[in-house]
Amino acid sequence: MQFETKAIRLQHERGHREHSVPLYLTSSFIFEDAEQARALFADEVEGNIYSRFSNPNVNEFVGKMCVLEGCEDGFGTASGMAAVFSSMMPFLKQGDHVLASSALFASSTRIMNDFLPKWGISVSYFDIQQPETWEGMIQENTKMIFAETPSNPGLVLIDLQFLCDLGKKHGILVNIDNCFATPYLQTPFSFGADIVTHSATKFIDGQGRVVGGIVLGSKEIIKEVRAFCRQTGPSLSPFNAWVLSKSLETLHVRMDRHCENALKLAQWLEQHPEIVQVNYPFLPSHPQYALAKKQMKLGGGVVTFEVKGGYERGKKFLNSLKMFSHSANLGDTRTIATHPASTTHSKIAEAVREAAGIFGGTVRVSVGLEHIDDIFADIEQALQVSK
Numbered sequence: 001m002q003f004e005t006k007a008i009r010l011q012h013e014r015g016h017r018e019h020s021v022p023l024y025l026t027s028s029f030i031f032e033d034a035e036q037a038r039a040l041f042a043d044e045v046e047g048n049i050y051s052r053f054s055n056p057n058v059n060e061f062v063g064k065m066c067v068l069e070g071c072e073d074g075f076g077t078a079s080g081m082a083a084v085f086s087s088m089m090p091f092l093k094q095g096d097h098v099l100a101s102s103a104l105f106a107s108s109t110r111i112m113n114d115f116l117p118k119w120g121i122s123v124s125y126f127d128i129q130q131p132e133t134w135e136g137m138i139q140e141n142t143k144m145i146f147a148e149t150p151s152n153p154g155l156v157l158i159d160l161q162f163l164c165d166l167g168k169k170h171g172i173l174v175n176i177d178n179c180f181a182t183p184y185l186q187t188p189f190s191f192g193a194d195i196v197t198h199s200a201t202k203f204i205d206g207q208g209r210v211v212g213g214i215v216l217g218s219k220e221i222i223k224e225v226r227a228f229c230r231q232t233g234p235s236l237s238p239f240n241a242w243v244l245s246k247s248l249e250t251l252h253v254r255m256d257r258h259c260e261n262a263l264k265l266a267q268w269l270e271q272h273p274e275i276v277q278v279n280y281p282f283l284p285s286h287p288q289y290a291l292a293k294k295q296m297k298l299g300g301g302v303v304t305f306e307v308k309g310g311y312e313r314g315k316k317f318l319n320s321l322k323m324f325s326h327s328a329n330l331g332d333t334r335t336i337a338t339h340p341a342s343t344t345h346s347k348i349a350e351a352v353r354e355a356a357g358i359f360g361g362t363v364r365v366s367v368g369l370e371h372i373d374d375i376f377a378d379i380e381q382a383l384q385v386s387k
């Protein structure tokens with residue numbers, strides 16, 4: 001079966017001839033007898049015990065994600081950040097070192113700056129723009145490489161084959177946050193990644209409704225993740241899993257249109273006299289266009305661009321948008337714009353921010369599924385008003 005068919009047709013076993021899978025809102029499950037309870041707790045048989053451990057809706061979502069990403073097992077989590085944290089902690093101990101990308105979602109950086117050092121785990125950041133320097137940063141105690149590609153919001157790409165080969169060569173786990181691409185556009189396991197995490201809150205839900213996440217990997221990897229999550233409890237709720245599993249049925253259709261609209265927008269902006277620069281992986285002007293074409297099916301649903309006039313114009317442009325949502329989320333049917341310099345990246349020193357490609361006039365747009373002409377029209381009027 002092809003990706004699209006699997007995303008639609010994989011379904012939890014039917015109990016009542018239902019066409020669409022029902023919601024299993026139950027905190028626990030009944031044991032048929034004491035022997036079954038014993039065998040379940042001893043992991044001698046598979047089955048649900050308690051919804052902090054597993055639940056039919058969560059199992060369905062996880063099962064589909066495993067097939068779409070191409071891996072053996074997974075664990076559904078309450079958020080993308082719960083997934084990132086739970087993908088690290090089972091594998092790290094005092095004295096270990098993590099090598100991380102310099103361009104990561106801010107909360108991932110906060111985990112590594114504010115919490116890992118408290119537990120004696122050190123972190124260094126490789127320069128995303130200089131792959132030739134990465135191998136030299138590997139230490140004897142490096143246990144994990146953590147990265148995301150394309151990066152948020154700079155849309156810088158990491159060569160997954162190169163990074164995974166580096167991990168393999170040194171026996172280090174490679175952990176990739178695949179949230180921006182989704183398995184429809186890019187599958188890190190096919191390059192040799194060991195762990196993949198997602199914020200399912202973004203394109204996987206795709207309609208801005210629920211928060212959720214997932215950690216994926218081999219049976220061996222997920223055994224450790226499951227043991228950690230089962231005791232610490234960052235589990236995905238059955239309701240959110242039900243929504244997310246339904247969302248996967250339309251992921252390919254939505255991603256095709258997100259990417260089509262995003263490419264049209266990027267091309268349109270590139271010709272616009274009020275725009276300094278446009279960043280989109282599938283634009284031939286993107287410095288990593290060839291890599292994007294090699295490892296991604298399409299360019300993704302996010303475009304960043306810089307308006308003329310710097311920081312103040314950037315803020316004014318945001319205030320002038322009428323249809324776009326001004327919100328912190330991305331991957332929604334509705335187009336969302338943010339101004340990183342005054343919000344998500346406001347606490348970062350200007351020079352560091354600019355090295356990551358975020359200038360005063362940079363705007364990040366998560367391109368929605370509205371008609372492209374309406375997207376152009378809102379940007380055009382906001383550019384005129386903010387002049």
Ligand SMILES: Cc1ncc(COP(=O)(O)O)c(C=O)c1O
Binds near residue numbers: 080081084105180198
């Ligand atoms: C790349 C990336 N990873 C992880 C997260 C965190 O996900 P969540 O908000 O579901 O915890 C986000 C959220 O924006 C993200 O963009």
